[in-house]
Amino acid sequence: MCLGIPGRIVAREGAFATVDFLGARRRVRLDLLEEPVAIGDHVLCHVGSALRRIPPEEAREMRALFEQLLEADGRAGPG
Numbered sequence: 001m002c003l004g005i006p007g008r009i010v011a012r013e014g015a016f017a018t019v020d021f022l023g024a025r026r027r028v029r030l031d032l033l034e035e036p037v038a039i040g041d042h043v044l045c046h047v048g049s050a051l052r053r054i055p056p057e058e059a060r061e062m063r064a065l066f067e068q069l070l071e072a073d074g075r076a077g078p079g
Helices: 056-072
Strands: 005-013 016-021 024-029 042-046 049-054
Touching: 005 024, 005 056, 016 042, 024 049, 042 056, 049 056
Parallel strands: none
Antiparallel strands: 005 016, 005 042, 016 024, 042 049
């Protein structure tokens, strides 16, 4: 099973973007995407690549689920 993580694009350089994942920023490849993305867009990522753009409300729902998992595991989520 693969786990896709939602994140928000905060910077872009060609085929790469800096994506914010719950406060952690990572460099992500964009070349697998079928549609263009811009700073502020939300993307679903796996193993360093953005797989698809996702609507902001879907990103919020997924982020809330990840935060619940972190809390259940005894870890505090950011913010």
